[in-house]
Amino acid sequence: MADNFPMIFSEFELGPVTLANRVYHSPVTLNYLDWNTGFPKEELAYYYAERARGGVGLIIQGAVDVHPASQYWPVPHSRLYDEASIPSFRRIVDMVHDAGAKIFIELFHVGQASNTRTYGAASVGPSSIPSMVAGTTPKSMELDDIEEAIAAFETTTKNAVEAGYDGIELHASHGYLLEQFLSPYYNRRNDEYGGSLENRMRMLLETLERCRNIAGKDIAMGVRLVADELLPGGLTLDDTLEIAERLADTDMIDFLDIDVGSHQNYHVTMSPMYGSPGYNLPYSAAIREAVDPLPVLCAPGRLVDPAEAEKALTEGQADMIGLGRALIADPDWVQKTLDGRESSIRHCVFCNQYTMGNLYKGLPVGCIQNPVTGREATRGSGTLVSVVQKKKVVVIGAGPAGMEVARLASQRGHDVSLYEKEQEPGGQILLAAKLPGRDAIGGVVRWQQQQLEKAGVKIITGCEVSADQVGDMDTDAVIVATGASYLSTGMSAMIPMPLPGSDVPGRVVTPEIVLRGECEPGPVVVVLDSDGHVTPPGIAELLASRGHQVSIISAAPVIGNKLVEEMNMPYVYARLEEHNVELLSSTWVTEIRDGEMDIFNVFAPTKQRTIKADTVVMAAGRETHDQLYHQLKPFIDEVHRIGDCISPGDIGTAMLSADTLGRSL
Ligand SMILES: Cc1cc2nc3c(=O)[nH]c(=O)nc-3n(C[C@H](O)[C@H](O)[C@H](O)COP(=O)(O)OP(=O)(O)OC[C@H]3O[C@@H](n4cnc5c(N)ncnc54)[C@H](O)[C@@H]3O)c2cc1C
Ligand SMILES: Cc1cc2nc3c(=O)[nH]c(=O)nc-3n(C[C@H](O)[C@H](O)[C@H](O)COP(=O)(O)O)c2cc1C
Ligand code: SF4
Numbered sequence: 001m002a003d004n005f006p007m008i009f010s011e012f013e014l015g016p017v018t019l020a021n022r023v024y025h026s027p028v029t030l031n032y033l034d035w036n037t038g039f040p041k042e043e044l045a046y047y048y049a050e051r052a053r054g055g056v057g058l059i060i061q062g063a064v065d066v067h068p069a070s071q072y073w074p075v076p077h078s079r080l081y082d083e084a085s086i087p088s089f090r091r092i093v094d095m096v097h098d099a100g101a102k103i104f105i106e107l108f109h110v111g112q113a114s115n116t117r118t119y120g121a122a123s124v125g126p127s128s129i130p131s132m133v134a135g136t137t138p139k140s141m142e143l144d145d146i147e148e149a150i151a152a153f154e155t156t157t158k159n160a161v162e163a164g165y166d167g168i169e170l171h172a173s174h175g176y177l178l179e180q181f182l183s184p185y186y187n188r189r190n191d192e193y194g195g196s197l198e199n200r201m202r203m204l205l206e207t208l209e210r211c212r213n214i215a216g217k218d219i220a221m222g223v224r225l226v227a228d229e230l231l232p233g234g235l236t237l238d239d240t241l242e243i244a245e246r247l248a249d250t251d252m253i254d255f256l257d258i259d260v261g262s263h264q265n266y267h268v269t270m271s272p273m274y275g276s277p278g279y280n281l282p283y284s285a286a287i288r289e290a291v292d293p294l295p296v297l298c299a300p301g302r303l304v305d306p307a308e309a310e311k312a313l314t315e316g317q318a319d320m321i322g323l324g325r326a327l328i329a330d331p332d333w334v335q336k337t338l339d340g341r342e343s344s345i346r347h348c349v350f351c352n353q354y355t356m357g358n359l360y361k362g363l364p365v366g367c368i369q370n371p372v373t374g375r376e377a378t379r380g381s382g383t384l385v386s387v388v389q390k391k392k393v394v395v396i397g398a399g400p401a402g403m404e405v406a407r408l409a410s411q412r413g414h415d416v417s418l419y420e421k422e423q424e425p426g427g428q429i430l431l432a433a434k435l436p437g438r439d440a441i442g443g444v445v446r447w448q449q450q451q452l453e454k455a456g457v458k459i460i461t462g463c464e465v466s467a468d469q470v471g472d473m474d475t476d477a478v479i480v481a482t483g484a485s486y487l488s489t490g491m492s493a494m495i496p497m498p499l500p501g502s503d504v505p506g507r508v509v510t511p512e513i514v515l516r517g518e519c520e521p522g523p524v525v526v527v528l529d530s531d532g533h534v535t536p537p538g539i540a541e542l543l544a545s546r547g548h549q550v551s552i553i554s555a556a557p558v559i560g561n562k563l564v565e566e567m568n569m570p571y572v573y574a575r576l577e578e579h580n581v582e583l584l585s586s587t588w589v590t591e592i593r594d595g596e597m598d599i600f601n602v603f604a605p606t607k608q609r610t611i612k613a614d615t616v617v618m619a620a621g622r623e624t625h626d627q628l629y630h631q632l633k634p635f636i637d638e639v640h641r642i643g644d645c646i647s648p649g650d651i652g653t654a655m656l657s658a659d660t661l662g663r664s665l
Pocket of ligand 1: 351396398401402419420421422426429431432433435441463464465481482484512515625643645648650651652654
């Protein structure tokens with residue numbers, strides 16, 4: 001209720017723009033664009049309109065390119081510098097306005113981080129400092145290049161105004177061009193754009209002045225400013241306090257938007273569940289005090305609880321609170337808070353899987369928990385239709401897939417019973433949450449369980465359903481959601497057949513057996529990893545913390561390759577290092593014997609050796625539990641299967657198959 005959150009639900013003036021509340025959608029790149037034209041797709045308008053309908057006062061749309069030299073690998077950004085793109089941007093603005101929110105847009109030039117392969121010319125930066133992310137060395141910008149970049153910001157501002165945006169945010173954070181000029185780490189110039197702070201600020205100030213002149217006074221103008229680059233020799237809070245004060249003194253800006261981290265430490269900027277929540281707030285608090293009364297916006301980082309947002313506002317740590325991933329996971333965060341339904345917010349679990357993970361694969365952003373994210377046009381609010389003919393539906397298996405389909409089917413009006421063989425619903429997620437540092441992932445099923453109760457689904461736990469039992473049930477439709485599990489044979493893409501010696505009892509266990517505490521591993525443990533994700537390192541850390549000597553073996557050149565995209569790697573590697581876990585990459589196994597195993601280098605197969613291994617944990621290869629489905633298919637008219645029991649996947653694929661079926665049943 002608004003009375004419980006008086007700060008969140010107080011009107012706020014941001015320069016010339018009046019906002020209904022103090023929550024903003026922090027800028028997020030979603031990759032809902034046509035890669036040929038670089039124009040936003042209709043999906044982007046629907047995504048933002050859904051958040052506007054969900055009550056957020058302000059949306060700051062994710063970064064758009066101001067110049068072709070800003071193309072960023074591996075994710076392209078929309079090209080608002082191109083006049084022809086204006087109608088597609090105007091569509092976003094109109095839909096957000098119609099839904100009752102204001103919308104700003106963030107403009108950026110990536111500078112030294114650009115993709116020179118698609119651009120066809122050198123990347124540019126203040127100095128020729130090699131880019132860690134692009135792997136290239138930029139051309140040091142000549143005065144003409146600087147003028148061209150500033151003019152590009154100007155043109156893009158003009159297009160943004162024409163598209164109808166209420167405000168503009170210049171991106172001077174995350175290691176992009178405007179930050180690069182400010183930063184002694186990236187900027188080693190000795191002309192009027194480098195050296196002293198005054199000179200390093202020149203690029204930003206000139207850009208700001210010229211954009212402000214184009215935008216006029218009716219449009220809000222602000223800067224997303226890095227508060228600390230967290231780089232050796234980079235900008236620190238002391239430096240940015242001075243930058244912020246000088247910016248405030250210009251009278252050219254209506255707000256600052258504060259966060260931390262440059263390109264090299266995105267794992268802090270977009271911290272996954274291993275990091276600490278609220279990491280940006282101490283910085284915004286310090287800057288707010290220095291620039292008072294200029295409004296300071298801040299996405300605290302990993303914020304999901306409205307009470308935390310209210311507290312930060314009350315304590316004066318920021319004037320507005322930004323949410324990124326919390327709104328990707330639940331578009332109705334603000335409305336639920338306003339209605340006193342904050343306990344039904346679907347909390348982001350900060351897995352980074354379909355957000356940063358998707359972006360770094362060149363895929364559109366989604367959410368593992370919420371299959372509607374990115375599909376608002378067809379599955380957004382108002383699209384779930386009530387059933388014409390009510391059915392008796394039996395769902396077998398209460399993992400995330402079974403729970404999701406049961407919820408949707410029941411909400412649409414079917415009579416749903418959900419059977420689970422364990423004492424508790426949750427499926428594999430209950431085990432996933434036992435991995436060190438990953439208890440947050442359990443939030444996925446906590447929310448589902450709460451919603452099932454509200455939806456009136458009958459849940460029967462401790463009941464392993466057989467085909468005969470189903471035959472005796474009075475039911476119109478059966479949905480099999482019986483999941484998958486790790487194989488103990490070690491079959492993987494590297495050697496798609498059982499590993500010799502894996503069949504001898506006692507030598508080999510699966511991650512599930514370890515997590516359920518159903519085995520006594522020997523002193524020396526080897527974890528075989530064909531996953532590249534969180535389970536193998538998690539199991540290794542768990543056993544190492546109990547005193548075992550642990551190694552991870554993977555055929556991949558980098559152990560945990562999927563952890564890089566999801567910004568998990570720095571945290572996971574630090575934890576493994578702390579527990580002295582040995583990492584053997586580019587390595588696989590030829591034979592497992594009692595107390596030892598033969599291994600080889602996958603790039604030099606003749607290089608073989610024997611290592612000690614009392615217990616082998618097989619995080620390699622998974623099998624579906626689809627027997628029940630095949631038993632039922634011949635004699636049940638309507639039988640479906642969803643989730644891992646079709647093919648072992650992840651939470652997101654399980655949820656998506658459940659959502660698709662739940663809407664059509
Ligand atoms: C250790 C571990 C960590 C993981 N970490 C992640 C992660 O970080 N991110 C991610 O996306 N994915 C992760 N996964 C994978 C993810 O949990 C699965 O992809 C997801 O749970 C699949 O959902 P599901 O509902 O299809 O199947 P499941 O979760 O397997 O659920 C199936 C359910 O059916 C029940 N069941 C089976 N047979 C019967 C029967 N005959 N009668 C009644 N009930 C039955 C089972 O007990 C189970 O509860 C992890 C998996 C493990 C094991
Ligand atoms: C998928 C994704 C894309 C992002 N894209 C941008 C962007 O385009 N511009 C920007 O300034 N910040 C971007 N961010 C950072 C967010 O605005 C925000 O500062 C950060 O995610 C921390 O807030 P959160 O914990 O509420 O998500 C992005 C974050 C995510 C997860
Ligand atoms: S995919 Fe994970 S991090 Fe991204 S919004 Fe969903 S729960 Fe949050």
